[in-house]
Amino acid sequence: MEKTANATPTAKQTLIGTRVKKPDAPDKATGKTRYINDMVLPQMLIGKVLFAGRPHAKIVRIDTSAAEQLPGVHAVLTGKDATGLKFGFVRDNVALKDKVRCEHDEIAAVAAESEDIARQAVALIEVEYEDLPGVFTPEDGAREDAPLIHDNFPGNKSLAFDFQHGDVAAAEAASDFVVDNVFRPHHVTHCCMGTSCAIADFDHNGKLTIWTQTQYPYNYKMDLAPALGLHPGDIRVIQPPIGGAFGSKLDVYPYEPIAALLARKTGRPVKVIYSREEEFKASPTRQPAIIHMRTGCTRDGTLTFRSADVLLDNGAYTSWGPTIPVIMMRTVSGHYRVPAVDFKAQAIYTNNPYAGSFRGYGNVQCTYATAQQMDMLADMVDMDPLAFHLKNSQKSGEITPQKSFLRECALVECLETAAQASDYSRKRKEYAAQQDAPGRYKKGIGLASSIHNAGGAKIHKSDGIGTILKMDDYARVTVITGASEIGQGIDAVITLIVSEELGVPLEHVTLVNNDSDIAPWDVGVHASRTTFIAGNGTRRAARKAKAQILAAAEKVLGEPAETLELRGGSVVRDQCGTPIIKLDRLLRQMHFQAEPELVMVTDYYEPKSEPEGAQHMSDHSAAYSHAVHIAEITVDTLTGEIKVDKVTVAQDVGRIINRMGLEGQVEGGLAIGLGYALSENMLLDHGLLKNASFRDYKLITAPEMPPLDLHFIESDCAEGPYGAKGISELPTIVIAPAIANALYNATGVRIFNPPMSPETVARAIHERRMQTAPGKATTPSEALAV
């Protein structure tokens, strides 16, 4: 499984594609790491928030006097302290509310000497509400007579998106088969182990320093500034080690400006930290949607059109989350050759919790629909789904209707590799034949695939990254980079690349990437971009440093720079690898010579991608990638429980950089996808969350992870660092429909409203039995008796 191929031309050994440990791993594994949650600053106060606890209401009266008089309380803030300080993607949010629009609306906040006092003070705040009728589904919100949630958003309409390509009506008329379904992906949340936390502090020049968990420090400043009436340049963002993000830290949430408002009021650092229950209620979700999807094909299995009409449950406020249709439409229009496309999406305000970004970003919801409809159509034309997929697969060099340029496309190789490794076609046939045979346990196998951007996504004016690299007299390297480590392993990738280029031990590379005043521009960790973008930036900077060093070596050694390389802490002869001079010695010579020089280089890398644009017709990523998941499951037809026996993954990764990190990202992504598919579900009753604990909200944990068979296809992306593509979102995207297709293979039922929980699956199996053999069984236990 290890590889040492793809050696750089000059190296005797390469680290590219090997397994290197994350530099932060030992401290994290041993509890040494100081997360923001652990941080204490001198004179720090603790902030606590009073949440509304109701979905939709007017605030009639608010009395904070008792809270203010409690000894140890330094400030009590309410909506009037944030009036006009609108923030959010469409400026519909404010740190402290003057009206309630969802359960976790922040009504008041307290800063006190201790958490206990802050809690007591919150309990002393008296609020009189006048409840309003609520809206809890986007269909209800879209009704003409629906209660209006924001006065300035008529019809409760938030963001809308559309894209058309080709003649869908004609294509439909020419179709032999059409599938038409409504999928209802559900509410889930990120469940970061580190709960939301921010510490804010103003200096006497009015500059805010905020320690927070953000995964996009630069644009974060721009997003936070209006919530405080500050200039973004007056904000310094420091990112202590983060206990999970997964997209949830790609927005500003009210606790962050609340910490800052309290800090401004008190003149002291203020820390706001959520309990687990608060985290469940007040942190963002993956956006639920109602996806009405139709796909057609001809009798020979050629796709003719895809149409998607999407209604998104926006929740009470609009974060970046509701922009997910930007990615959804790329899959609808660009995954497999689809001649005609019609995509419409409308986000509707409701009184539910609202969404943030979440790993997979819309593609999770969308692929749940597309990948099942591919399976359905294959069934209708009576083709092996593998053959159906292959028939419609693009090849390298094709351009999608939205102008995604699939330079290096390994979709066919992914399909064939996964199918062969899992013996898919044989098993599928065998299991299908067993569907209606007697027996409680049924086996199934399901295939799903998707496409995702794998070289960033130019949704801002820039998708670039700045890098500063310096070396000291001991040949220790410091890389100052915009790329944030949020647990995904970018520190290991950057370290590996520097080590590869400069021939220094991994441990001799230090990263500085958690302070917006120090690190240069980057647009944050999203869109599976960081290894691609920061990897390129790091490699370019390291190569500049190497060029400087080898030029100096040429002068000192009298050998041409082209014949020299850096390996094992020395300058070596390229051909034979013989060390000539120790690197640290050379660096000191450079430093202490008559014309002294230090190695300090800067680089700005901007990928050759095009801005997304309002028309959504652009090559918005520098690379695209595919993944195929094949899930093998056993269904307990009595309880409805799905046991995942094995997942075979074939994913185009371009080129492996750090194999251990890659495997970790695929495994972690799958865990999130499995939870989404099978068990995670925010149970909302009129906007109120009923299962705000890990007892009642079921994550997939390590013991429940199925055996994985991972196959990494190296398509060698020309623009990627060493050929690599971004890899982290596809594992989350593809698994749920693979399981859904396996469930169909096992039992003949399809679940349109995930998760595929035992209850849902058992009911579906029961209903199908009622239809196929009416009267034969009326309860699951009777069904078992069949």
Place this chain on the structure above:
Amino acid sequence: MEKTANATPTAKQTLIGTRVKKPDAPDKATGKTRYINDMVLPQMLIGKVLFAGRPHAKIVRIDTSAAEQLPGVHAVLTGKDATGLKFGFVRDNVALKDKVRCEHDEIAAVAAESEDIARQAVALIEVEYEDLPGVFTPEDGAREDAPLIHDNFPGNKSLAFDFQHGDVAAAEAASDFVVDNVFRPHHVTHCCMGTSCAIADFDHNGKLTIWTQTQYPYNYKMDLAPALGLHPGDIRVIQPPIGGAFGSKLDVYPYEPIAALLARKTGRPVKVIYSREEEFKASPTRQPAIIHMRTGCTRDGTLTFRSADVLLDNGAYTSWGPTIPVIMMRTVSGHYRVPAVDFKAQAIYTNNPYAGSFRGYGNVQCTYATAQQMDMLADMVDMDPLAFHLKNSQKSGEITPQKSFLRECALVECLETAAQASDYSRKRKEYAAQQDAPGRYKKGIGLASSIHNAGGAKIHKSDGIGTILKMDDYARVTVITGASEIGQGIDAVITLIVSEELGVPLEHVTLVNNDSDIAPWDVGVHASRTTFIAGNGTRRAARKAKAQILAAAEKVLGEPAETLELRGGSVVRDQCGTPIIKLDRLLRQMHFQAEPELVMVTDYYEPKSEPEGAQHMSDHSAAYSHAVHIAEITVDTLTGEIKVDKVTVAQDVGRIINRMGLEGQVEGGLAIGLGYALSENMLLDHGLLKNASFRDYKLITAPEMPPLDLHFIESDCAEGPYGAKGISELPTIVIAPAIANALYNATGVRIFNPPMSPETVARAIHERRMQTAPGKATTPSEALAV
């Protein structure tokens, strides 16, 4: 007093020479600043040290078992835990001792959950000592039969220095007058308001992070490493705001490796912090010396030779402190034209506390001798001291015997300016005439001068500095520099220079200069070098950034870069100052254009000075400067109390950068010099400090500061930034002999053993009266009656 002259050619306004506030001042003044002493890290333990409390002893037995068993104690270390880990300038020190050589020798150290527990644990450590005879003066230490303090330093000899130039014997023979005195400058200590403190923490890769107050982070790593058996590259130094340094943080002291050894043992962060009493006893001193100085001149007032034989009280260990003769000899040989010179210095180990670097670095002790002998000789040849000084003054372009090149020499201007401003010559005559007149209170005026390096001092292989400067899309500037802020105001200087060059508001400049993994090379804050060296580095980096911006502006605006300037946050036309485009807008255009660029530049500046060398014959600083102090005093001849009525300062500053910072440095330097002259004194009894508190050790505080009349001579140093020279040490160096000369002018007495405390002065006056009018008065009160 304000000035706006010296405008850069293109600017309508310049900040150079104006008053700008220190960026750290508001937070420091309001108590907002978080000093290292305030810092808390999660899981942090507190370390406490058991000091020997005796000057010289064998350790017979040490029992830590009771301390180890105390609940809450995590580690107890003794000498055996530091065996072989020698550090210090001549590797004669170790973090924890196996023999006692001075009162504050560190015998054991404890890390515990709280300071209280740590104190209790220290008290539970049982040590049995066998006291040894001690050595408490360098003369005693140099005796053949003296007890040996370090086995491997025979004769108790530490460092030795010598320099000869010309034929001293011949010059002496040709002299009409020779003064020959022994000066005995005393023990004083830095009295930083922030007591010594370090926090150490190891990560699981074995890398040490140490938060400490050091003023030389890069070489500090090299100095600390052997005390821990580490490679310097495995040490990261973070410098939180420092509560005073003044040279005391230019060495490694045992509390720092002790914190690290405790951290390594416990696996947790450990903070060692000294109480005020511990600070007095365990922190470094200014090195006392016995200076036998002889100076000659001819009848017409021309200097003929200077000879100095210096015996230094090394104390128990050798820090950088005993290298002060390097600077002493520059004054002996190079201050005024001295044709023949003989300088010898020997540091002798004693069982006293040992010295560190201290602002003025040997020149304080030395100038106390040279400046009084100048005064004495002027008296002997019956010249006004001003005329005597002027007669022997160098001019621009002269080179001293040690090869100091006085490119821009303003000594004459300093002398004339100070004398004129204070009406020196008239007053001196008048006061001298009153010396023996009746009356308790006598007035005196005294002049003193010195020379000091003012462009760094190349005592390392490099005296350079690295600078990284970046700008963001809001035209906010970050400067990553090796220059440390230790309260001296370099942040204000760097900020001002960036603002001057890039035309941005001062508040838009952020400095990053407190983390050795981030900031590039610098040799630390010493030798009055930082404004000179870092000022040049900053200006060069800012000018590179400006060149990049104006080149981009040329493309965008179609106007030649040479005709453009940066002012007031805009690109302006150089001639008329008309704004053309906002700087932040231009930067965004540069960033978001087809060929994007960020402004990120690096610079390495190395001054054109020569390494000091073993022969001490080199132009070791890129600039030299002079200062003249004239002190006016009133002496209470009964109590011996000296009241300083006024100090007139004329100092060659090259060019003023930040006038407020300059004034602050001169005032602060004078306060230290006044304390040295008048009141500060470590009272040692057989090596034991008897006055370890601010009640018994008398600092000069704000209400006691005399009125100052400051005159800054701008000699326009060609190599200095905007013409500036380093300025911070001379104020401390020159004041004491100015007062001594004033005391002579007032009373006819000279004090060779400072401080000029009331007791010492009263005794000297009494003794003089006994000599000049024996029998007339035998006690001070009787003297009053005269």
